[in-house]
Amino acid sequence: GELTRKIEGFRVGTLDAFFVELAQALAAEVGLPPDWRIADDVDAERGRDAAVASALAAREREEWSVLLRALERGDLARGVHSQLAGVVRSAYALFKDSAAEAWENPELSAAPTPEEMDAFAEQVGALVVPQTKSRTPVATWEKYKAKLVAFSSQPAFRERAEDPKLAREGLGLCSSGVASNVLAGEERFSSHPIGEDWLEAVRFLVRLVAASQTRVLLEHNRAARRIFEAYDAHHAAQLAQSRRVTFDDVARALAGHAGEKGADLRLELALRMDTSVSHLLLDEFQDTSPIQWAVLRPLVEELVADGTGARSFLCVGDVKQSIYGWRSAEPQLLSELPKQLGITAERLDRSYRSSQVVLDGVNAVFANIGTYAGFAGDHGALRAAQDLGTAFGPHVAHRELAGEVRVRTTLGGEDELAKELACMALAVELVRDVREQAGAASVAILLRRNKYASYLLARLRASGIPASGEGGNPLTDSISVQAALALLHWLEHPGDTVALRHVATSALATPAGITESMGASEAARAHRRLARRLADLGLAGWLAEFRPSVAAHHGAWEVRRFGALVEFALGADRQETLGNFLRRVRSERVEDASSSLVKVMTVHASKGLEFDCVILPELDRLWSDSSETFEWRRVAGDPQREIEHVTRSTSSEARAVLDYAGVELPRELHDAARARDMRDELSGLYVAMTRARHRLEMVLSPVLNKRGEANCSAAGLLRAAFGLGFDALDPAGIVHEVEGGSSAWTGRLQTLPQATPLEAAGASFALAPALRPRELERASPSDLEGEREIGLEKLFQRVASTAGQRRGTRFHRWLEEIEWLDTFQASDERLRELAAELELGDDGLERDLADFRTALERPQFGKLFTCPAGTHEVWRERRYRRVVGTSLQSGSFDRVVVWRDNDRIVRAHVIDYKTNKAARVEGGTRELVEHYRPQLEAYRAAVARICGLAPELVETSLYFVESDELVSL
Numbered sequence: 001g002e003l004t005r006k007i008e009g010f011r012v013g014t015l016d017a018f019f020v021e022l023a024q025a026l027a028a029e030v031g032l033p034p035d036w037r038i039a040d041d042v043d044a045e046r047g048r049d050a051a052v053a054s055a056l057a058a059r060e061r062e063e064w065s066v067l068l069r070a071l072e073r074g075d076l077a078r079g080v081h082s083q084l085a086g087v088v089r090s091a092y093a094l095f096k097d098s099a100a101e102a103w104e105n106p107e108l109s110a111a112p113t114p115e116e117m118d119a120f121a122e123q124v125g126a127l128v129v130p131q132t133k134s135r136t137p138v139a140t141w142e143k144y145k146a147k148l149v150a151f152s153s154q155p156a157f158r159e160r161a162e163d164p165k166l167a168r169e170g171l172g173l174c175s176s177g178v179a180s181n182v183l184a185g186e187e188r189f190s191s192h193p194i195g196e197d198w199l200e201a202v203r204f205l206v207r208l209v210a211a212s213q214t215r216v217l218l219e220h221n222r223a224a225r226r227i228f229e230a231y232d233a234h235h236a237a238q239l240a241q242s243r244r245v246t247f248d249d250v251a252r253a254l255a256g257h258a259g260e261k262g263a264d265l266r267l268e269l270a271l272r273m274d275t276s277v278s279h280l281l282l283d284e285f286q287d288t289s290p291i292q293w294a295v296l297r298p299l300v301e302e303l304v305a306d307g308t309g310a311r312s313f314l315c316v317g318d319v320k321q322s323i324y325g326w327r328s329a330e331p332q333l334l335s336e337l338p339k340q341l342g343i344t345a346e347r348l349d350r351s352y353r354s355s356q357v358v359l360d361g362v363n364a365v366f367a368n369i370g371t372y373a374g375f376a377g378d379h380g381a382l383r384a385a386q387d388l389g390t391a392f393g394p395h396v397a398h399r400e401l402a403g404e405v406r407v408r409t410t411l412g413g414e415d416e417l418a419k420e421l422a423c424m425a426l427a428v429e430l431v432r433d434v435r436e437q438a439g440a441a442s443v444a445i446l447l448r449r450n451k452y453a454s455y456l457l458a459r460l461r462a463s464g465i466p467a468s469g470e471g472g473n474p475l476t477d478s479i480s481v482q483a484a485l486a487l488l489h490w491l492e493h494p495g496d497t498v499a500l501r502h503v504a505t506s507a508l509a510t511p512a513g514i515t516e517s518m519g520a521s522e523a524a525r526a527h528r529r530l531a532r533r534l535a536d537l538g539l540a541g542w543l544a545e546f547r548p549s550v551a552a553h554h555g556a557w558e559v560r561r562f563g564a565l566v567e568f569a570l571g572a573d574r575q576e577t578l579g580n581f582l583r584r585v586r587s588e589r590v591e592d593a594s595s596s597l598v599k600v601m602t603v604h605a606s607k608g609l610e611f612d613c614v615i616l617p618e619l620d621r622l623w624s625d626s627s628e629t630f631e632w633r634r635v636a637g638d639p640q641r642e643i644e645h646v647t648r649s650t651s652s653e654a655r656a657v658l659d660y661a662g663v664e665l666p667r668e669l670h671d672a673a674r675a676r677d678m679r680d681e682l683s684g685l686y687v688a689m690t691r692a693r694h695r696l697e698m699v700l701s702p703v704l705n706k707r708g709e710a711n712c713s714a715a716g717l718l719r720a721a722f723g724l725g726f727d728a729l730d731p732a733g734i735v736h737e738v739e740g741g742s743s744a745w746t747g748r749l750q751t752l753p754q755a756t757p758l759e760a761a762g763a764s765f766a767l768a769p770a771l772r773p774r775e776l777e778r779a780s781p782s783d784l785e786g787e788r789e790i791g792l793e794k795l796f797q798r799v800a801s802t803a804g805q806r807r808g809t810r811f812h813r814w815l816e817e818i819e820w821l822d823t824f825q826a827s828d829e830r831l832r833e834l835a836a837e838l839e840l841g842d843d844g845l846e847r848d849l850a851d852f853r854t855a856l857e858r859p860q861f862g863k864l865f866t867c868p869a870g871t872h873e874v875w876r877e878r879r880y881r882r883v884v885g886t887s888l889q890s891g892s893f894d895r896v897v898v899w900r901d902n903d904r905i906v907r908a909h910v911i912d913y914k915t916n917k918a919a920r921v922e923g924g925t926r927e928l929v930e931h932y933r934p935q936l937e938a939y940r941a942a943v944a945r946i947c948g949l950a951p952e953l954v955e956t957s958l959y960f961v962e963s964d965e966l967v968s969l
Helices: 015-025 041-058 061-071 080-096 114-125 139-152 164-174 177-183 196-242 247-255 259-274 290-305 332-341 356-366 379-391 416-437 453-462 479-492 497-504 520-544 547-553 556-570 578-587 652-660 665-689 714-721 744-749 792-800 802-816 828-837 845-856 859-864 924-947
Strands: 279-282 312-315 404-409 443-447 467-469 598-602 611-616 630-634 643-648 692-700 734-737 777-779 871-884 887-901 904-914 954-960 965-968
Touching: 015 247, 015 290, 041 080, 041 196, 041 578, 041 828, 080 196, 080 630, 080 643, 114 139, 114 196, 139 164, 139 177, 164 177, 164 196, 164 652, 177 196, 177 652, 196 643, 196 652, 247 290, 279 290, 290 312, 290 332, 312 332, 356 404, 356 665, 356 692, 356 714, 379 665, 416 443, 416 453, 416 611, 416 692, 443 453, 453 467, 453 598, 479 497, 479 520, 479 556, 479 578, 520 556, 547 556, 556 578, 611 665, 630 665, 643 665, 652 665, 665 714, 692 714, 692 744, 802 828, 802 845, 802 871, 802 887, 802 904, 828 845, 845 859, 859 954, 859 965, 871 924, 887 924, 904 924, 924 954
Parallel strands: 279 312, 404 692, 443 598, 443 611, 467 598, 611 692, 777 887, 904 954
Antiparallel strands: 404 734, 630 643, 871 887, 887 904, 954 965
16 A cells, blocks of 8 residues: 555666666766767767767877777778777777776786897707607607797897797797697607707797787787777767767766766765665666666665665576676676675575476586586686586476476588588477477577577578567568668669669569669659659658558568568658668667567577577587687776776787796686676576476587587587587487476467457447547648748759758758857868768768858858857757647757856847858848748747747847848847
8 A cells, every 4th residue: 555655656667767867867967968868879889980080080090000000910901990990899898997007917028138049049959859769850849840940040030039020920839839738738749758958948939929928918908098098088079069878878977987076976876866765676686787886886785774674675686697798797796795785695496487397407407517528628618607506506496387308409511500500490390390289389499699580580481480589680681671771772872773773673663663674864753753752751651652562572571570660760850861760770670560479589688588488509609719809807806896907808829828928917817708708608508498488499410529529518518417428419319308308288388369359248449539639740840931831843842952951951060069159160171070970972062161161251150159248058959849739849949049147047049040042132031031930930939938938038030141141030
């Protein structure tokens, strides 16, 4: 009852949404730009590219090339912009969360002196090569000595101790022959003991290589830090200008991650929240990042410290399900929470989802995971496995359910691709088998990667099995959507004949009036006709006209995907460029609306879901040691402490040399990175297996590897857990079944229950008659210009006036940059960049730019943009919405100056820019003023409403840029 009475105070949401709400209340305090909003993936990518472009423009390109070559080990295979964008994507967040000194590593090793180089050359020549029983030199030893002699006999060898090229050659020698065995801790090579003279030579070679490696690695780290520092300044400027931020920006701003100011800020947030939060439940806590916890921790500590019993904190999580390390999730926070807060932890090993047979399979795999031979020698993988094994306890089913667990093999394949395709084909056959036994059962094929998702969906549909993805794919998985995007691309780039041919061979060809044989003049007429139709109907309405043709040529799935494209267009921002819309369609994932019982998805997308049957066909792929670009470690491994070391990743050969030379940091950082990666992989396997309710099918290739040895893969782990060994298994068969399995579960799921018709239930439902439209009619102030009805001739004239539209759009974007003229310093290059963002092409750009510069010098322009007296603020291109009668009016003010007296707004001035060339003609301005008067009156009413002013206190003016006239209305 108490909860019901206070239901308005009950909130459910994601941490991201919670942080956004906090940041909106504290935007000024946390340093976010005014009127900020969350950027989607496309916005974030565009912002990153714009900041990269600005950073490149601020320095000489050659200077960037030098820095990037240092970072990329001398290999600048891509363009500078592409290379810099890649570096930023890989580790900018790491830069933001670490201090400059964290990048100052490793410590330099002393290089040999010229005299020591000479002594080494002499020593190499005197090395004794072991002999065979027939008194001839052992070939492998002799060949390796010859390499050492050639290495130490190079010109000016004694002076090249710090030559990176020589060090690279030395690294190759350390990675082979006698030296590789020495570094591996072995005492023999080719069946012969390694003598002291050889050990001494190897130690010198290691010392030479280590000196160069430490120096180069330190240079790489410093170069990376300088790159991030340069980019960071431009990113901040881009953020302030675009006012679009990511969830990471919000969390980092709230956390105030560095310095005393940050600590004060977190305390302030906790104090503000304290008055409104009495009970807090955090679910899926293993996916919380250190930055997020830095925001939450003061609030949680306040709740835990309350001893009255009136407040509470409950945290739920499972470190075994931590699969978001790539998003900075840190499950160690959950492990340490009870000790840190002094609260009681309760272990939950009872499953309310899976049958005991499925859980027995899970228990067999994870109970002794820390002892699996495939992790031997891989310190990071072994650490992750041992940590997971410590967290694991035997799972018990809450209720009796029938279930089955099988390990199956395919026919195999000659190469990796053939093996993977064989696994996918068997997965499709298993789905068919489940459908025959239990047609109402839910089935999921779970994948580590999205690589085969489209392939599997196509195979399933070709087999007559309805299937869909979860979490969604970009709409470009549909051929009809691809054709629509090609058509839109052609409308924007009429010279692209490839896009035109794509449309001509698609289901859209007939309604679009496009054929493969059409000539240039016919194509031009089709272009004009389609562009006019697009202007008439809007993007969503225009696309919807093609849906009948899609339905006539394709099946239900294509129709649904094309319908999703129409819905996507309905939700698009009216101010969005066509190019930006196309990018969103290609990148944003859209879930298939199908309610099919068969799903194909990644393990990540399956988190929190459950299925009657789960099929795992991607188990043979190695958990490869594909390290991050940068590797790092926090102080004492504590996720709540600062990052103490960051370094560019190194090769396994370089780490072995450095480790032998006593430079252990690169290996330690790599092991930490590897442990994080393997934690995600092992947790992914656990999540995948525990999605099954009744039936779990695991698909393997019959051959693990040519050597028949344990390896670092899920397939190897399963073989060990179920006692299958590592030799070749019988192909195309069931090689293991968990004891106690039963197919009895299929009985209740053989057919789908029939829905009872509403008429049979004696019920009738209908929507009540509407007293007003169910959706507000959309309108904008510009709709009020001139006549309410526009003749076809004028409409065509509007559509055709692309040059004028481009000019107006550019001028508005450039004018948005001006707060006051005395502070406006944008260069021509900067204005070109802003124009490029509009994706209007270069036609007329230089002419418009010259005219804009001329306008800056005109007297009325100077008066308009001179900072006035009094306390004021300026709104530039500020959007608004308000209800007017039965319409929802949306608009954007070009410029509004608002004056304040203390905190109260006392008056405002609305300025609307017009770039019409008609203003140059005598009488043109007067006619245009009357044409635009209704639009300005709408702006006056909107500003009066927003500011709480009487309409007469809102001045409105038209500024005609061409004639330099400011007309008050």
